Amino acid sequence: MSTSRPFIYADHAASTPLAPEAWEAMKPFLLDNFANPSSLYALSRPAKKALMAARETIAECLGAEPDEILFTSGGTESDNWALKGSVPLENAAGKTSFVTSKIEHHAVLRTCRAVEGMGVSVDHLPVNGQGEILPEVLKERISGDTRLVSVMLANNEIGTIQPIxxxxxxxxxxxxxxxxxxxxxxxxxxVNVRELGVELLSASAHKFNGPRGAGFLYVKRGTPLTPYLDGGAQEFGMRAGTENTAAVAGMAAALKKNCTEMKETAAHLRELEKRLLTLLAQSGQPFTRNGGRRRLPGLLSLSFPEKNGEALLHRLDLHGICVSTGAACDSQKTQTSHVLTAIALPEPLAVGTLRVSFGRENTLSEAETIAQRLDRLLKMQDPVFRPSSSSEVILFRPS
Incomplete structure (x- = not known):
């Protein structure tokens, strides 16, 4: 990220800036090549070819086949489709239950609530203190009635990577x-779908420097799944609706860049988190880092005892530093994160939690600035930084 910018963006787990390569891939389909990819005339061919090329690019990145990649509007739709599309299947007779975990994204948890209304029972697996799902726990809870198991690959709040x-x-x-x-x-x-051994996988472009409003669902060949939307025959007859060619092209370009530069980017992110953690430790401020032994690079869930995480967030924002207290999808609510509750984090630590998630644009200087500013705030005796005795969070109010 350029040092000339007026802010430090460290919330890449919520969304990422659009990669220049993605923008360049999108532009032709926002202007001249606007035709419907399903049309039969020459003007539509560039769009049709772009969809085919994007499918091939994404499949190559994931070790899949092109016809196993179905385009969606994002992660939430993909999760909904995977779960709801697995319910009304004739060949699933006798298999009437799902298994998931307590730390899933709400796109999965609330969809599970919806399928319960469709006659499916759902079991929620517990996690250990690091947010890990132990295989032996699944062995104890799964049964011959289980139709589907849904477990996230990496947690969006604490970064724990699961043994998928x-x-x-x-x-x-x-x-x-x-x-x-x-x-x-x-x-x-x-992420290689063959090595993971999964039949269904959800992804969203805006989490890897692609555009919002685009995502995909990987569906292994032969996996029974009902169509999600009725209408036209797009996406091999599985999802009706004219494809967003520009967004799909941008998504594929962004994923290709990220996969090509993944090793170097991960090393850079590890350096950023190491610098931030070192400076915080040197400051003498007590804190806990949440998550398992295997974590996403650059994602830090930090809990400060007897502090108010949301108040710290707002004060950092006033200084041009963008972080979060947890999942952006639920940031308007003030109750304790369901993920932190699931890992049994004590309340005094849970309410004092911040999530810092770096991206490849961040610099060591920015990591140092975040650590220094956070240290100053933590040392302040302002009562606004103390947790409320009630369930409501006290927000910083400038005088």
Whole structure:
């Protein structure tokens, strides 16, 4: 990120800036090549070819086949489709239950609530203190009635990476389909669907420097799944609606760049988090880092005892530093994060949690600035930084 910019953006787990390569790939389809890719005349051919090329690019990045990539509007739609599309299947007779975890994104958790209304029972697996799902726990809870297991590849709040391959093997041993919400992982860590052994995988472009409003669902060949939208025959007859050619082209270009530069980017992000953690430790401020042994690079969930995380966030914002307290999708609510509750983080630490998530544009100087500014705020005795005795969060109010 250029040092001339008036802010430091350290909330890449919420959304990422559009890659220049993505913008260049999108521009032709926002201007001259505007035709419907399903039309039969010559003007539509560039759009049709772009969709085919994007499908091939994404498939190559994931170790999939092009016809296994179905374009959607983003991660939420992909999750909804994977779960709801697995319910009304004739060949799933007798398999009436789903298994998921307590730390899933709300796109999965609330969809599970919806499928319960469709006659499916849902079991929510617990996690340990690092947010890890232990394979032996799944072995104890899964049964012959289990139709689908849905476990996220990497958590969006604390960064913990799950042992998906081992979990998928357990699911398959019981005849269940495995879905993983990989929205926070794709483009940031190596993701190969064959090696993971999953049948369904969700992803969203804006999490890996692509445009908002675009995503995909990987569906392994032969996996039973009902169409999500009725209408035309787009996406192999599985999802009706004219494709967003510009967004799809941008998504593929962004993912290609991220996959090509993944190793170098991850090393850079590790350096940024190491610098921030070192400076905070040297300051003498007590804090806890949340998450498992295997975490996403550049994502830090930090808990400061007896502090008010949201108040710290607002004061940092006044100084041009963008961080979060957790998932952006639920940031308007003030209750404790369900992820922090699931890992049994004590309330005094949970309410004092900040999430700092770096991107490739961030610099060591910016990491140092965040650490220094945070240190000054933590040392202040202003009561606004103390947690409220009620369930409401006290926000910073400038005088």
């Amino acid at each position: 391959r081992e979990l998928a093997e357990i699911a398959h041993a019981h005849g269940a389909v495995f879905h993983t919400d990989a929205v926070q992982a794709v483009g940031h860590i190596p």
